[in-house]
Amino acid sequence: MTATEGAFAHWIAALEATHFSQLTFPEVSRALRALSSTYVERREKLAEGAALSGAGKRAAFALFYGPLHHLLVTHIVEALPGATENVPALLDLGCGTGASGAAWAAACGKPPRVLGIDRHPWTLGQAAAAYRAFGLSATVRQGDITTANLPKGPVAILAAFTMNELAEPARDALLTRLVDRASHGDRLLIVEPLAGFVARWWNRWRDTFEAAGGRADEWRLHTALPPIVAKLDRAAGLSHREITGRSLWLGGPAPQG
Numbered sequence: 112m113t114a115t116e117g118a119f120a121h122w123i124a125a126l127e128a129t130h131f132s133q134l135t136f137p138e139v140s141r142a143l144r145a146l147s148s149t150y151v152e153r154r155e156k157l158a159e160g161a162a163l164s165g166a167g168k169r170a171a172f173a174l175f176y177g178p179l180h181h182l183l184v185t186h187i188v189e190a191l192p193g194a195t196e197n198v199p200a201l202l203d204l205g206c207g208t209g210a211s212g213a214a215w216a217a218a219c220g221k222p223p224r225v226l227g228i229d230r231h232p233w234t235l236g237q238a239a240a241a242y243r244a245f246g247l248s249a250t251v252r253q254g255d256i257t258t259a260n261l262p263k264g265p266v267a268i269l270a271a272f273t274m275n276e277l278a279e280p281a282r283d284a285l286l287t288r289l290v291d292r293a294s295h296g297d298r299l300l301i302v303e304p305l306a307g308f309v310a311r312w313w314n315r316w317r318d319t320f321e322a323a324g325g326r327a328d329e330w331r332l333h334t335a336l337p338p339i340v341a342k343l344d345r346a347a348g349l350s351h352r353e354i355t356g357r358s359l360w361l362g363g364p365a366p367q368g
């Protein structure tokens with residue numbers, strides 16, 4: 112087992128200890144069903160913070176989606192040329208439990224400093240614990256990423272499963288700002304679900320990223336799930352035989368040779 116795999120296992124064990132000290136497994140799997148229906152059928156509720164309302168949904172988010180996002184983002188940054196080299200600082204926008212930011216930072220040859228920003232106060236302690244679990248030097252801050260002052264570059268900017276929660280005008284304005292930063296040397300990675308309901312804005316921004324020299328990818332990862340994730344997947348009637356997602360990437364150095 113590598114050090115990062117060991118940290119991943121410890122992080123999940125700590126999440127299990129925390130959340131199952133307050134809730135039973137059936138409570139968490141019921142909450143997971145409700146949470147997945149919020150993501151799929153009641154997306155308009157996301158802007159009101161519905162995904163993280165209540166201990167059950169928070170536990171389901173932390174124990175189920177967190178590890179899936181972590182595995183997917185690790186796979187993505189390892190596959191994108193240059194994504195893990197010379198990253199001095201990482202900005203995790205809408206950091207949630209820190210799962211995705213920790214994945215990118217921990218995959219880097221020399222781990223960057225991390226700043227996680229989220230509007231939801233519950234996430235901040237979770238994110239700080241996740242970054243710590245991976246041995247990262249990190250700060251977390253409560254804020255609205257559409258209006259927050261972002262640190263000066265050079266920085267690698269991640270928005271994983273976050274852009275889709277923003278209202279259209281705010282998302283467009285933020286993406287415009289971030290693409291402009293990438294044209295001045297920052298790296299930029301946007302990750303979202305593969306599901307078609309994000310297609311309208313996705314296709315438009317895919318064209319923008321590609322025109323700016325970036326790339327768009329779809330990912331299908333076949334990997335062993337951590338036991339608690341597989342157990343929740345079965346119990347909630349979901350089917351993550353593969354972990355899927357799509358990404359927009361800008362700012363990596365061109366592949367050599």
Ligand SMILES: C[S@@+](CC[C@H](N)C(=O)[O-])C[C@H]1O[C@@H](n2cnc3c(N)ncnc32)[C@H](O)[C@@H]1O
Nearest residue numbers: 180205206207211229230231255256271272276
């Ligand atoms: C689906 S979660 C993804 C969390 C994490 N990036 C991951 O990959 O697991 C979306 C996160 O974005 C945060 N978020 C949504 N809109 C935001 C905003 N305007 N400002 C800051 N955070 C926001 C939510 O509170 C939530 O934690």
